Amino acid sequence: MKKLNRRNFMKLAAGGGGALAAGLGFSQGALAGSIKLQAGGRDFSPTTNKELQAIPTACWQCVTRDAMIGYVEDGRVVKLEGHPDSIRTLGKLCAKGQAGVNHVYFPDRILYPMLRVGKRGEHKWKRISWDEALDLMASKLKPLLDAGTPELFMYQYGRHKGSQSSIMHDFMNAFGSQTIGTHTSVCEGPKWVGQESLWGGMYDNWDYDHTDFVVNFGSNQFETHTNHIPTSQRLIRAMVDRNVPLYTFDVRLSNTAAKSTEWIPINVGKDGLVMLAMVNVIMNEKLFRRDHLKYMRVSPDYHASDDEKIAAIKKHVEKFTPEFAEKESGVPADKIRQIARGYAKAKSACLIGYRGTVMHYHGADQERAAMLLSAITNNLDRKGGRVMGVGAGWKAPHSPKAKLQKSLDIVNGFPGEAAFPTHQCSQQNLPMIKDGQNGRPKVYWSSCNNQAFINGNNNEAEAILKDEGLIPFYVNTNIVYDETSQYADLILPDVTYLERWDTEDMVSPTGVAEYYIRQPLIKPLGEARDQGEVFAGLAKRLGIELAYSSKEDYVRQSCEMTPGVKEAGGFEYMKKHGVWHDKNAKPNFGFYEAKVDVSGDGVILDEKTGVYWNYKQAGVSESEARSKGYLGVDGAKDAYVAQDIAGTPRKAYPPNTSFVKSGLLDFYSDNFAAKGFPPFPTYTPIPEHQKMAKDDLHLTTYKVAVHTHSRTSHCKWLSEIKHDNPAWINSKTAAARGIKDGDRIKVANELGEITTTAHVTEGIIPGIIAISHHLGRQHSGIYGSGKSSPTPGGAAADPDAKNMWWDKHGIHPNTIIPNSSDPISGGQRWMDTVVKVAKV
């Protein structure tokens, strides 16, 4: 090209002017208003007086969702810290939370709607407008409505909580599809199911503020817990201020185990057995407390006396002696006795359990054993014990529901796979779509859910997503190009959680509900758009009426209609303060003891179960109610009023889940018995582990403190701290294979093999290998995968990338973990995989 001089400059200008005069076909410029320069007038130079705002909002890195304060300087989020007025967090925020800033400004963020223009997985895209994107989606969804097949629209979500979840369900209700996939079964489903079968629809928390003794099975409480910051700091405080002991059973010396009073190494899948051995000790040494027995059902008899119950429990756990448990679990019998005695004798005690305990074959039953151990020591929902979680009860606007509500039966696993998939069997959603026996969605929309990474057998998931014959139209809402969005037909740019509105409700460790909101710290970058706004845009095109005009409006209405929040000042109060709780509220310990008035019209006592229920509410006549009984009438559990406890009607544990039960804790479960599962908590060996060859190893996975499963590897502050995940292997196990620390090793099974580095350590039991599950990303931007996805290249979009000193990005174990479900709950069996390990 020739150098520009005045003559050809003028020609160029003429051409440019002509083009501009022709309108160029674009709407308008970026800048509005008019220039108001005044000679000698205002100083236009950038000033150093920066505007600083502190805005209360809420984290969303993990499910804990801490209330926090965001600091915004000149329109840029510069810092996040804990909200000092939060009764949950007490002003603390973890490393992940503080790195939330990285989500907004990471260089590979998706900021515009993108339409696929090549083949799936070819990584060829074209930016389109939101109008084009929504029109396209509407053109796929409208025919489903017209054909009376709304269920062929499937929504698949991962982390949706608070209003992010309720607004989605509201939209799906308005559309008429209940084909909604979740992710809980790969997270903690068996824990929910085990507890729902006993005390109802909520999971446990722990009153560390008042406890005297803590036993932890398989929970990395201090690094990555589901209610991490609120509970961890309280447990540490209990240990430091009150010398509360913490005993941690784990296959691995996690940082939690390291900070415990004692780490008790335990073989894989034996947590429930050791718990039952503790029950055995406590019952035989008469260390149990009778208080909770009257709320427990431990045999088919609903009216057994306390002594009969004691005898029944003893009988159930008779064979689970500490010596038997030692043989199976590797935990010395004396250690089991010591901890059982300490636990039972403590004034109050907490029993923690998490993925290490429940993500196994019969994991839900192991959770039931944990509840049993809590109940016989009267540490269930008592001060200082394992308590039922209490969260905020937000009200929300509801849109008119579509008359036609349908669903595809593809979210609960294959027929017969799981007996009680109350939290679905989401690891099988894609395989179910591939199978096709229960139908396939025509429109598949996922949000905050990286199916090709977070489930097992990732290669199969990718192949299914890639196949247009199986999934004709796939929409992915995301902030980053990842293993799943690469196969989408349309990618919608999501807002980060620092750019959106929400009501939030995570459980409070104090037993008093905390109401808090998330509000945008800044205007969304680019054309990123909240799902709530997307629903509104789609509804308009589909002729669906919604009860809100925007996500902000949805949150506003929620604040104005929620008792307590409303009186405190509603939306304006929440915007200003971020958090609210009832200062007169007290923890709800012992709620089950509340006396209940059973004099209401239609309330009768069911003699068999001791349940007071309202037959009128159940929609049957009195004679039918009496002849069929509480258990014989469909829907009677929804008309539950109270449980007869030693002659007094008490609230007990209402059957508020899909389990049909009385108000007693169903440690003897007809539900389980009817499906062929042990009705009382027991020990069931894991089938795969019974067939292991001599050189086979267990593969287990775990989390670290600075990453979530799949949503943080693009955060540079976090990946700088943790970007590699060598496999932990015991020195004896390694030596037997000629493996030394730092050697490259191959981990293989029938699904394939992965290659990683050996971290040889005494901090793990022999016979297993442990690999964390956050890393080894195909795509996750420059900081997550080492390349600006999807193809190798530079990191031109962020000058800070030149400071990236690490070149390792880890390995993902899920590629060789099969999608395999706990037959009770449908939970993904992360910890049951068997592999062979060899030096490369």
Added chain:
Amino acid sequence: MGNDWIELAENARSRSDVYGLLSAVFRHEPSEILIRKMRSVSVLGTFTGLGVDLGDRFYNDLVSEVVEELAIEYTRLFIGPGPHVSPHESIFDQAEDGMGGLWGAKTVEVKKFIQATGLEYGNDFNGLPDHISVELEFMQKLTGWEADKWLQKDRESAEYCLLVQHKFLQQHLLSWVDQFCDAVIDQAETPFYGVMAELTKQFMEYERQAIVTDTAA
């Protein structure tokens, strides 16, 4: 600076038009109207005179095909996913304090600078404040305003506007536009954006010589 008000105004207007054209090129994927206009005899003549070659396909393919191809190229080059040339000043800021990257310190400076002149970012604009097209549009507006002042024989305002332009060019646009254009030239797969980047570079050099030198004198 002379007293030929018309010539002074025309010069400013011409600069405004070039800024406007370049702003349009980098703001959005090209429209059919733009492609048709750039294929017209007058522009073709200008380009030929400058030695600009947009390639045979640009002139021979169906306009709709050119638009589609350039839309994909635009996305790949400036949006991603994948390695792309993020068209924002703060990305090219070599700040050592970690304040580079998207919505960095430079973004805020540009936003404040522009707003200090009375302009605001339109409600429909969803990009970042320091997008290359915004900085070019800002210069388009400044030079257009300058042209008006020359026509009004308001020398004081026009020369003050030149000072403003000088500061903006020195503090912002000229500080990164070369690097940006070089990156585009390096990564472009079709001639269009490589040529447009080269043209932008040439024009900015022309500005550096003509305006910065002029106002400095």
